[in-house]
Amino acid sequence: MKYQFQAKIPAAQVDADCVVVGIYKANELSAAAQVIDTASSGAITEHLALGDFSGEKQRFSLLYQLPGVTAKRVLLVGLGERDKLNAEILTQATHIAAANLKATKVKQVVSFLTDEAAPEAAETAVRQAVIAVADTVYSFNDFKSNKVELPAPHLENWTIAHQTAVDLSTATHQGAAIAEGMKLCRDLANSPGNQCTPTYLAKTALKLAHSQTNLEVEVLEETHMAELGMGSFLSVSKGSEEPGKMIILHYKGGKAEDAPVALVGKGITFDTGGISLKPGAAMDEMKFDMTGAASVLGSLAACVAMQLPINVIGVLAAAENMPSGKASKPGDIVTSMAGKTIEILNTDAEGRLVLCDALTYVERYQPKAVIDIATLTGACITALGHHISGLLSNNDELANEVLAAGKQANDEAWRLPMGEKYQEQLKSNFADMANIGGPPAGTITAACFLARFTENYPWVHLDIAGTAWKSGAAKGSTGRPVPLLCQWLINRAQ
Known part of the structure; x- marks a missing residue:
C-alpha cells in the first residue's frame, strides 16, 4: 500500500x-x-x-x-x-x-x-x-x-x-512509517515460537540495521552476559535449549553529544511458566510474550524510516522460559547484574528477571529517559481490561509525557500508583527481594521490583499484557504500543 x-x-x-x-x-x-x-x-x-x-x-x-x-x-x-x-x-x-x-x-x-x-x-x-x-x-x-x-x-x-492549502505530507509519511513498524511488531509476535526464537529476533535486528548508516546492532551472548553478572536473566534462559540474547540497537539520529533515550522490551519468545507451569488452555498465546521486544524493534524501524533527529537505544531482552532439568526452581536465589539477590518464588514471574538486568545494563548509556515495555502481569488485564495499557513511573514529568503521547496516538495508557507501601510485599527472608509480591496489586508490585533497578534515571514501565494481542476469533497481535512509543519519540525529537 x-x-x-x-x-x-x-x-x-x-x-x-x-x-x-x-x-x-x-x-x-x-x-x-x-x-x-x-x-x-x-x-x-x-x-x-x-x-x-x-x-x-x-x-x-x-x-x-x-x-x-x-x-x-x-x-x-x-x-x-x-x-x-x-x-x-x-x-x-x-x-x-x-x-x-x-x-x-x-x-x-x-x-x-x-x-x-x-x-x-x-x-x-x-x-x-x-x-x-x-x-x-x-x-x-x-x-x-x-x-x-x-x-x-x-x-x-x-x-x-x-x-x-495545508501541507501534511510529513504527518502522512510518519503515519506510514509507524504502520510499517507496527507490521514488523505484529509479524514477529504472530510468528510461532518454534520460528521466532531469541536467535531469530537477533537476526531480524541485524537485518534491519544492515543497510542503515545510523543504526547499529550488537548482540550479547550468554557467555558475555555471565561475565557481566546477569544472573537474573540467565536464571530464565538456562531452562531452554534456545540460547538467550541481549540485543542492543543504537539509532543515531541526533547529535553525537546528545544523551539518548532508551526503550527496553521484554522478549520472552515463549513462556511456559517454567517449573511453575502455566495451565494448558490458551498457552499457545504465550508466543506473544515477546511483544515488548517486538514493539521496540518496530519503533526503531519507524525511527529509521522517519529519520527522527534523536538518539535512541533499543534493548531486547530475549529468552525462552521452559521447564527442564536445568530450569530455575521456586526458592532458588540468583544475583542480578546490579549485585542484588533475588529469591525466585515463582518461575512464571520471569519477565521482571530478564528486564532487571537489561535495565541495569542500559544505565551505561546515561539515558535521559527509559521506557520498558512488557506483557508483564495478568493483574493488569484485571485492572484495565484490553483497551488501555498500565503505566507506572518514578518520574512525574516523564509519566505525563508518555500519557500525553498515548492520548495523541490513540494508544492510551493509565497511570497506577507505586510507592514504599507496595515495596513491603517484595520482602524475602533469604534474599534482598522476592520476585513476586503475592496476589494483591500484582501489576504494582511487579513495577516496584523493576523500580529497584532504575533509581539512576527517569523511568516509565508500560504493562501491555491486556493490549498487546487479541484472543478468540480475531486472535493476533495488535502492534501496540508502537504508536504510543513513536509518538513519544516524535514529540521528544521536536
Whole structure:
C-alpha cells in the first residue's frame, strides 16, 4: 500500500476509483461532501433523503457514478454529531472506509475524512488515518500452505486529501512509517515460537540495521552476559535449549553529544511458566510474550524510516522460559547484574528477571529517559481490561509525557500508583527481594521490583499484557504500543 497527501483538491474532480467523504448526524454534509453534492446536482442530498443512512457513526453508504463527479464511486461515512468530532472518531471512520473498500475491486482511494479535523489536530488525525488503513488491511498468512485461495485486498494507493492549502505530507509519511513498524511488531509476535526464537529476533535486528548508516546492532551472548553478572536473566534462559540474547540497537539520529533515550522490551519468545507451569488452555498465546521486544524493534524501524533527529537505544531482552532439568526452581536465589539477590518464588514471574538486568545494563548509556515495555502481569488485564495499557513511573514529568503521547496516538495508557507501601510485599527472608509480591496489586508490585533497578534515571514501565494481542476469533497481535512509543519519540525529537 502506498500513502500520500494532496492539498487543494476539489473533491468532485478527484480521478480515483473511490472518493471518501464524511456525513454528520441528521444528514449534515462535510465540506467535501457539499462540493460533491453541488457538482452532482444534489445526488447526495437525494440519497440521504431516502432515510437508509443519516450520518450515524459506524455506518456507511457507497454510491456509484454520480453525475458531475470524476471518481467512479463515492463512499459516505458517518461521523456522528459535529460538535463531538475528534481524532478517534475520524480514525474509526477511516477503519470503516478501509474495511468496506478492501472487499471491493477498488485500487485507488482518495479520502477527505481528515479534512474535517480542527487545524491543531490535523497532523494527529492524518497519522492515525494512515495507521488505521494499514491496520485494517493487515494480514498474516506466512504459514498458510495455499495462499492463492486467500482473499487479498485490491487496494494499492490511499491518498489523504484536504481541500485547503495545508501541507501534511510529513504527518502522512510518519503515519506510514509507524504502520510499517507496527507490521514488523505484529509479524514477529504472530510468528510461532518454534520460528521466532531469541536467535531469530537477533537476526531480524541485524537485518534491519544492515543497510542503515545510523543504526547499529550488537548482540550479547550468554557467555558475555555471565561475565557481566546477569544472573537474573540467565536464571530464565538456562531452562531452554534456545540460547538467550541481549540485543542492543543504537539509532543515531541526533547529535553525537546528545544523551539518548532508551526503550527496553521484554522478549520472552515463549513462556511456559517454567517449573511453575502455566495451565494448558490458551498457552499457545504465550508466543506473544515477546511483544515488548517486538514493539521496540518496530519503533526503531519507524525511527529509521522517519529519520527522527534523536538518539535512541533499543534493548531486547530475549529468552525462552521452559521447564527442564536445568530450569530455575521456586526458592532458588540468583544475583542480578546490579549485585542484588533475588529469591525466585515463582518461575512464571520471569519477565521482571530478564528486564532487571537489561535495565541495569542500559544505565551505561546515561539515558535521559527509559521506557520498558512488557506483557508483564495478568493483574493488569484485571485492572484495565484490553483497551488501555498500565503505566507506572518514578518520574512525574516523564509519566505525563508518555500519557500525553498515548492520548495523541490513540494508544492510551493509565497511570497506577507505586510507592514504599507496595515495596513491603517484595520482602524475602533469604534474599534482598522476592520476585513476586503475592496476589494483591500484582501489576504494582511487579513495577516496584523493576523500580529497584532504575533509581539512576527517569523511568516509565508500560504493562501491555491486556493490549498487546487479541484472543478468540480475531486472535493476533495488535502492534501496540508502537504508536504510543513513536509518538513519544516524535514529540521528544521536536
